[in-house]
Structure formats: C-alpha cells, structure tokens
Amino acid sequence: MNHDSYPDYFLKEILTETNTIALVGASPNPERPSYRVMAFLLRKGYTVYPVNPGQAGKEIQGQKVYAKLADVPRPVDMVDVFRAADHLLALVDEVLALPEHPKVIWGQLSVRDDQAAAKAEAQGIKVVMDRCPAIEYPRLVA
Template identity: 80%
Template structure:
C-alpha cells in the first residue's frame, strides 16, 4: 500500500471496527501526547491496554500497564505506536510473533517505516502510519 495518503474509507473502517487497542509507549505524564490520545480513545469507548516496560504493573488512566504486547490477556484489534520510527521494525517482529495478531498497526505522527509496514502487510495486517486516531476519528467518524 502507498502510505503517502489513505482513502478516507480505509481509516474510517479501521476506526469503526476496532474495539481493543494496545497503546505502545503509553505515558503516565498528562503532558505527553500518548496520555492525551489514550484519554481520547477511552472517551470514545475503546478498550485501551497501555504498554510501557518502565511502567509495567502500574496504572495509567485506571488501566493496568503491560510490559509487552504478549502480556496483554486478551486479543487486541489494533496496536497504536507512540515510539520513534526506528523502533517500528522490532515492534512489527514482536507483533508477528503473537499467537493472535492484531488486525491493524497504527503508527502515530512521524512514526513511519515502509519496510516494516510491508512486512506486516505481507502477513495480512493493515497498516496506517504518520496519522493520529484522535485527529482522524473526529474527521471521519464524528
């Protein structure tokens, strides 16, 4: 897929069909974008699992924090990535090693690696990069 632009229906379908989200790089700091986006997603009714090894076992916004994706006790629909773009290839490998894979990998603003995306897409996982669901949701879902 060309990740320079996405059809609105592609993003809209993902946001409407997603119920559970692993938010990788979740922060307990209210000033951090990941904290604000997590709050937004929770307000919109998504079940969000924060992932941050340095915060594992604690809570962020009332949700238990997990050290890694494999620790999350239920299937997730989407992995929302708040990490530097250079971390995306290793994260895709972690995702591909899961017994139950998510349907979507979503790279936040500036999180883009076309090779990592191609690897995930070859395995049937949809990819969105350099976008924010807290921006796209109001624009496309309401």
Template identity: 70%
Template sequence: MLKFQRPPMTINHDRYDPAYLSEILQETRTIALVGASPNPARPSFGVMRFLLSKGYRVIPVNPGQAGKEILGQTVYATLGDIPEPVDMVDVFRASEYLHAVVDEAIALEPRPKSIWSQLSVRDDLAAKTAEAAGVKVVMDRCPAIEMPRLGL
C-alpha cells in the same frame, strides 16, 4: 490441491483513502497503546484518554511502567504480556523502533488486525512486513485527529 493465497495488500502510505481509515477505526474495539506515558503532558496520554472516551478498550504498554496504571488501565511491559487479543497496536515510539513493534505484533496469536503509528512515525519496510502477514498499516497519523475528521 493448491490453495489460493491472497497476495499481500499494498497500500500507498503517503495518502490514505478515508474509507480505509474508517474501516480500521470501526472494526477496532481493543487497542494496545505502545509507548503509553503516565505524564498528562505527553501526547500518548492525551490520545489514550481520547480513545477511552470513545469507548475503546485501551491497554497501555510500557516496560518502565509495567504493573502500574495509566488512566485506570493496567500497564503491560510487552505486547506478548497482554492477556487478551487486541485489534489494533497504536505505536508511540520513534520510527527506528517500529519494525521491532511490528515483529512483536505479528508474533501474537491471534494477530492484531492493524498497526497504527503516530505522527512522524514511519518505516516502509516495517509496513511491508506487517502487510505481508495480513495486518493493515497506517503510519504518520493520529486516530484522535482522524476520527473527528472522518466524523467518527
């Protein structure tokens, strides 16, 4: 008997429906923040602090900081080192690294529900790879900007 398979979702990454962004942000509880920095002047630090203040569990990922703490949270070297499932992977790495992060994220069991790349971080091929694996993607956006805009 043939099993029906849902075709991979195709999202226009130039413009996101507010309902799509809201759904991702509301279904997310645990976020792996790739490229987390202990430097308060870095955007990743400010976004991590914002997400923590909104009640999310945020797990920093940075191989150079592994075993240390950022904002009281233990830092892991890779996504695979995180000892619990994550709902979202928030990426603070340059666009050329996004595909490697996507590959690492979709290898997780269970897979995250979404991958969110920060402002100016975009790789359409990486997005297609994630979406083909059933993972929602948002690129070139910041949850710390989108949440207030969406009233979340």
C-alpha cells in the same frame, strides 16, 4: 499500500471496526501526546491496554500497564504506536510473534517505516503510519 495518503474509507473502517487497542509507548505524564490520545480513545469507548515496560504493573488512566504486547491479556484489534520510527520494525516482529495478530498497526505522527509496513502487510495486517486516530476520528467518525 501507498503510505503517503490513505483513503478516508480505509481509515474510517479501521476506526469503526476496532474495539480493543494496545497503546505502545503509553505515558503517565498528562503532557505527553500518548496520554492525551489514550484519554481520547477511552472516552470514545475503546478498550485500551497501555504498554510500557517502565510502567508495567502500574496504572495509567485507571488501566493496568503491561511490559510488552505478549503480556496483554487478550488479543487486540489494533496496536497504536507511540515509539520512534526506528523501533517500528522490531515492534512488527513482536506483533508477528503473537498467537493472534491484530488487524491493524497504527503508527502515530512521524512514525513511519516502509520496510516494517511491508513486513506486516505481507502477513495480512493493515498498516497506517504518520497519522493519529484522535485527529482522524473526529474528522471521519464523529
């Protein structure tokens, strides 16, 4: 897929078919974008599992935090990535090691690694990069 632009129908389908999200890089700091996006996703009815090894066992916005994707108690539809782009390839490897793969890996604004995307897409996982669901949702769904 060309990751320079995405058709609106592609993003809308992801946002409307997703129910569960693992939010990697979740922060307890209300000033951080991951905190605000998590709050938005929860308000829109998504089940969100925050993933952050430094916060594991604690809660962010009333949701238990997990150290790694493999610790999330159920399969998720989407992995939303709030990590630096140079961590995306390792995260794809972590995703591919899960017993059930998510349908989507979504890299937040500035999170782009075409090699990582190609690896995930080769396994049938849709990839969105350098976009934010909290920006796209109001534009396409609400």
